[in-house]
Amino acid sequence: MIWGPMSKQTSGGIYGWVEGLGQVAILAREAFGSLCSRKLSWDDLMYQIYFIGWKSQSVVLVTGAFTGMVLAAQTYFQFHKVKMDTATLAVVSVSMCSELGPVLTALMVAGRVGAAIAAELGTMRVTEQIDALRTLATHPVDYLVVPRLLALHIALPLLTVEAIFVGILAGYGVGTRLLGIDGVYLYANMVKYTGGTDVLMGLIKALIFGGIIAMVGCYKGLNCGEGAEGVGRATTEAVVYSSITILICNFFLTLSLTRLMNSL
Amino acid sequence: MIEVRELKKSFGPNPILNGVNFTIQDGESVVIIGRSGGGKSVLLKHLVGLLQPDSGQVLIDGENIVGMNERELLRVRGRFGMLFQGAALFDSMTVAENIAFGLRRYGQLSSGEIEKRVSEVLRRVELPGTESKKPSELSGGMRKRVGLARSIVYNPEIVLYDEPTTGLDPVVSDSIDQLILRVRNEMKVTSVVVTHDMRSARRLGQRILMLHKQRIYATGTAEEIFSSTDPVIRNFVEGVSDPKEQK
Ligand SMILES: Nc1ncnc2c1ncn2[C@@H]1O[C@H](COP(=O)(O)OP(=O)(O)OP(=O)(O)O)[C@@H](O)[C@H]1O
Numbered sequence A: 001m002i003w004g005p006m007s008k009q010t011s012g013g014i015y016g017w018v019e020g021l022g023q024v025a026i027l028a029r030e031a032f033g034s035l036c037s038r039k040l041s042w043d044d045l046m047y048q049i050y051f052i053g054w055k056s057q058s059v060v061l062v063t064g065a066f067t068g069m070v071l072a073a074q075t076y077f078q079f080h081k082v083k084m085d086t087a088t089l090a091v092v093s094v095s096m097c098s099e100l101g102p103v104l105t106a107l108m109v110a111g112r113v114g115a116a117i118a119a120e121l122g123t124m125r126v127t128e129q130i131d132a133l134r135t136l137a138t139h140p141v142d143y144l145v146v147p148r149l150l151a152l153h154i155a156l157p158l159l160t161v162e163a164i165f166v167g168i169l170a171g172y173g174v175g176t177r178l179l180g181i182d183g184v185y186l187y188a189n190m191v192k193y194t195g196g197t198d199v200l201m202g203l204i205k206a207l208i209f210g211g212i213i214a215m216v217g218c219y220k221g222l223n224c225g226e227g228a229e230g231v232g233r234a235t236t237e238a239v240v241y242s243s244i245t246i247l248i249c250n251f252f253l254t255l256s257l258t259r260l261m262n263s264l
Numbered sequence B: 001m002i003e004v005r006e007l008k009k010s011f012g013p014n015p016i017l018n019g020v021n022f023t024i025q026d027g028e029s030v031v032i033i034g035r036s037g038g039g040k041s042v043l044l045k046h047l048v049g050l051l052q053p054d055s056g057q058v059l060i061d062g063e064n065i066v067g068m069n070e071r072e073l074l075r076v077r078g079r080f081g082m083l084f085q086g087a088a089l090f091d092s093m094t095v096a097e098n099i100a101f102g103l104r105r106y107g108q109l110s111s112g113e114i115e116k117r118v119s120e121v122l123r124r125v126e127l128p129g130t131e132s133k134k135p136s137e138l139s140g141g142m143r144k145r146v147g148l149a150r151s152i153v154y155n156p157e158i159v160l161y162d163e164p165t166t167g168l169d170p171v172v173s174d175s176i177d178q179l180i181l182r183v184r185n186e187m188k189v190t191s192v193v194v195t196h197d198m199r200s201a202r203r204l205g206q207r208i209l210m211l212h213k214q215r216i217y218a219t220g221t222a223e224e225i226f227s228s229t230d231p232v233i234r235n236f237v238e239g240v241s242d243p244k245e246q247k
């Protein structure tokens, strides 16, 4: 299916998006099959983790920190009216753990890494390097997709934890230094209202979002159109589609995971 | 043995191959000639299953590779080496890593041995000492030769060369022709060469196939083709443009 040149242009709009999602799912199945049955190259995996995880840290840290700070400030402005100042950090912590941490990290990584994956694989495709790989008896999914998928599955939860941690820390800093709230109460309330399920939810989301970024990036790259224009479009689409998919998934994940965890 | 039966392929509304038939025996070397844009590269890609035809069969030792899935094809492709028209080197790797790629994937060789094989094959394509260069640092002709080295280093049974001497100076062209001949003779390799270079076509082709008007227009030994009186073949071999096409 995806190896030859594009047999037909995928249609645009919602229908095209759903159709693309189906193709991505087929690619994901192929990747999963390959993961279960084939030997993995540790060097490739390590390099991808380094590139995807380690090199994304600065972006993620800045995002986490400033989100935590603005969240703390805004929450305080509202809560101050009803004299609930000390609950500020609890709000920051819960929303960072279960929503903002995973979603914003995923969006930033989609912009950085998803785009890079699509551009790299797309360029490989238009310069026939993918074909060369195939004639050298190497499956592009084994060699290109699997290491990137695994690396994102590993790196994104770690990056998310980092963003959450930094976000809360920055929120705490703003709360105590700038807004003059008592640190001890802030901390106590945060611990009281943040459950393990919030953190768990964030991690599960990050794991899933990592898969989305990798699969959409790889799919767009491997199915890239001809020439520089094709690569450019593949890159843009990888970012747009993975971001949209992440945001939509996030809503349904919140609903279903909350249900699931409450019923446990 | 490679057998192609009634191969048809079109991209969108344009038919590129329309009923191509031929057979290539083991150990034979065949040259495919034809006009630019005539579908020679497309034909070559069908032989290794990089493209799937609209209809027809490609039999490798009696096994039809059309309709095989990618995993089955990988097994078949292990017997092939292919030089791409644009070399298609992996640009994130050095020359040595490119060449070693095929060797590594088949396993078994120690890294010392791989290194030895790589430097040996680089000497054969007259690029000794370029191991640690990146493809972007090489000239077009050098890249071509690295691609050639990559496609023959693991001793495949069948090698497909897409324009191996295009863009090379006459001296290197000659030595590449010699190399292809040597590879063929020493290792009993089946070679399929696409070329626009009539001199090397004459030298390399035990048999020449001419692709014209989406079919195999003519087939014969080099002598037969070069002494043909058919106007289409004559014009091609002598490089004369058809006045009717110039409008
Ligand atoms: N992936 C593709 N998608 C659409 N059209 C294609 C594709 N690949 C090749 N073609 C078309 O098929 C025709 C044959 O191309 P091909 O590359 O096989 O020519 P060629 O005989 O190798 O020419 P040259 O001698 O210049 O290399 C061309 O008209 C080209 O436009």
Ligand SMILES: [Mg+2]
Binding pocket: B040, B041, B042, B085, B162
């Ligand atoms: Mg060609």
